[in-house]
């Protein structure tokens with residue numbers, strides 16, 4: 001997107017977002033934090049959302065500017081660290097709370113998994129970016145002497161979930177798959193493929209990392225990742241066992257699992273996680289979504 005159209009969209013988006021600021025009292029958003037994770041690598045956390053920031057003498061790579069106001073804040077914080085321009089924006093997935101605001105970084109190349117575009121083509125609000133480069137399974141980007149890898153490991157939170165990995169610095173940005181000691185809120189699970197999330201989390205838990213960034217919390221402790229691997233494995237095992245039992249009782253008919261949609265979400269407990277945030281409100285939806293993924297594929 002170029003020139004006037006880009007400016008118009010930016011102004012339009014800023015206006016729309018300003019209205020939502022009033023509605024949601026966004027004036028009370030905490031100031032952003034910027035944490036150095038390794039030499040030239042930072043975690044920006046602002047507007048309740050994470051960005052990885054990778055800096056070299058020549059250029060900067062960021063993830064997920066999210067929206068124009070947040071992008072402006074991110075730009076200001078980066079300017080305190082370097083004079084290098086943002087040249088690459090890697091989007092961790094297609095969801096609109098992550099992909100807006102790219103126009104704030106003029107001339108940056110926007111990279112997203114190829115599945116982003118099919119969703120962006122359905123956009124209703126006019127706040128999706130122009131994608132400049134796509135990839136299928138893997139893409140490696142160099143920022144000075146740093147290597148940034150983009151991994152597509154299948155459907156997760158949406159269909160374009162991209163795990164950003166810096167093997168030398170031992171840092172992973174895990175898109176929007178989990179929160180520390182909390183179940184993802186029930187309102188945000190409809191587009192999560194639960195067996196896909198389990199697969200991705202299990203895969204990246206085998207990578208040696210010192211920091212694991214997640215989308216909507218400020219911490220980067222890999223323990224949070226490992227605990228969520230356990231949670232998704234436990235949820236999977238419990239739901240799968242219930243499906244297998246129902247099918248066995250029905251003499252092997254997989255149609256027996258239909259009935260579980262009316263009962264299992266209301267009855268299943270995972271006591272081990274009962275002190276996690278949003279356990280009571282969101283576990284039934286997690287059970288339902290895992291049941292659907294096991295039984296139906298998504």
Ligand SMILES: [Zn+2]
Nearest residue numbers: 095097176215
């Ligand atoms: Zn998100």
